Amino acid sequence: MSTSTRKRAARPAAKAVKKAAPKRKLARKPSKPDSEWWELRLYVAGQTAMGMRAFENLKKICEEHLQGRYRIEVVDLLVNPTLARGDQILAVPTLVRQLPPPMKKIIGDFSNAERVLVGLNLRPLKR
């Protein structure tokens, strides 16, 4: 379902996926915590300024901390409203960390990078 949307909305992310993806996942996942594969899903509602800003901020944080081991999937709720129900999305933008477990939810445009790092449990990793 909704492949076209995801492609369209997640075009910037697609690069990241390609860049990061399969080999490292297979190679590093079992060994160290900072080698874990990150599966992120960003919910937005339309191509709003806030949504774009959120994606830019998120990408920056990920590039800095998770380079090569993450994938961002962007879901536009205006196109795929049914997806909002599954992850209990109310606010947009919402970032759902699907991997690694446990699932985490962060809302906002990620302008507060500190909080995003805390929310994604990346802060302790950096130290």
Add this chain to the structure above:
Amino acid sequence: MSRAKTKVSKSRSKSPAKPASLAKAATGIEGLDDVLGGGLPRGRPTLICGGPGCGKTLFGLHIIFNGVAQGEPGVVISFEESAEDLAQNVASLGVDLNRLVRSKKLAIDHVHIDRSEILETGGYDLSGLFARVEYAVDAVGAKRILLDTPEMLFAGFSNMALLRSELERLFRWLKDKGLTTVITGERGEATLTRHGLEEYVSDCVISLDHRVSAQETTRRLRIVKYRGSTHGTNEYPFLIGNHGISVLPITSVGLAYEVSNARVSSGIAALDEMLSGKGYFRGSSVLVTGTAGTGKSSVAAAFVAASCARNEKCLYFALEEPTQQVVRNMRSIGCDLGPLLDRGLLQISASRPTVSGLEQHLISMHAAIERLKPKVVIVDPISSLATGNNFNEVKSMLVRLFDYLKGKGITGLFTYLSAPRGLEETELGVSSLIDTWLELRDIECRGERNRALYILKSRGMAHSNQVREFVISRKGLNLVDVILGPEGALIGSARLGQAAALKAERARQTERADRRSRELGRRRQLVEAQIAALRAELALEEEDAEREPVASARSEAGAAAQRSSTRQSKRGARPTAERRE
């Protein structure tokens, strides 16, 4: 914007004073539509607020379900309960939520908010929620929507200012969509809702309440405001029962009901006779007061039997006796209610008044009346509704019950246990509301108690002013004329005694008259005999007088000789024979 909305504004401009011009969406809740003057404002949001356990969600669901029943698909956005929980909750009301969802008449979205899962990292809005609501609305083509309760959002998000503006946006959006929206809200400290939802929902606000007084809980409802429409302003009690919600807009019944001139028999021929020969007015209220054991229930039962004999349904509220006992007791006076129960003509609803609050009682009575649609309703006895000092409440309840019955053209008969030797008034002060008032008394004299019946009043008909003795026997009920004796009205064995005495007196009088006439007869015979004797003597004397001149002519011998012959002639036939010689 919706069609409904434009229609509203158009009709409003035409006749601003008419409340009916506002398009309404019927709630389908018994009584609530009366209070609301037709229903909720169509295409506008309505806020239902109240404390926990008030029935907000149930009200909301009812309104949605009724919309579905009327061909208006609905959406339920539940912030508290999951779809499964909701389905379970309403199953008891006979609504199959899952079936409605499957048939695309209803969409349910459970919005789960878990504060711990959410971390805020900057600006955001609630477009996600909007998208979900819109999706659900579009999926079924909804006309009605329930948000239960969006205040939960305040627990999940910390940015109050943002939430407020987002909620406002949501409500505006719903209004623009022309959705008849029901929003529930938890009661706040000093505000109607905890987070002031009433500020955004200004079209219609309904407040629910749940109060305990004298250990009895009563649910009440009030229309706080209803823009563009008149509405009932009182607090109306409502009931959440097995058959759903029913609201009692009793005071809205008013006095504008049809009055019937038809008459119905009381079931006691002699009582009908006292009520100008025809019985009670149909649709009137009859009160039977009396002390314990004066036969109030029997009068009621007689009326029931008479109504059932006319094939009119009866509803009997027995507040002190179980059904079987009522039947058994009435059988002992020759009134068998059993077959009537079997045929469904009679329904006895036996419950203790203490089982629920007064209002609850009234509502359950209403519900039972609505279901059976009887022509006659008996409440036996209304006095047991009064517990403690709640006379005012009981009175107001009874006023509404009387009004309701009258409005429906139902003849009501109520018994009332009055205090022994009490004045001719009821503590409840309902006597002025009553059309026909029968008073049963026990009169104690000569070591026995007897029942007597008066008609204290009977509006609109000539009625007997006499006290009658009320006789209850195995053959049934009867009224007997009392006898006036030297000490006043006589009753019971005194009446029988007096009757016997009168009879004896009459017998004596007859005998005396007979004797006198016999005596007179004898005297007449005697007198007649005397008359005959005198007459005979006279005749003799006359005869002698005739013969006298002859004798003087024959011999002038002397008066002495003639006298002796006269003496002889008095003795019999001999002198005659002598004379012949």
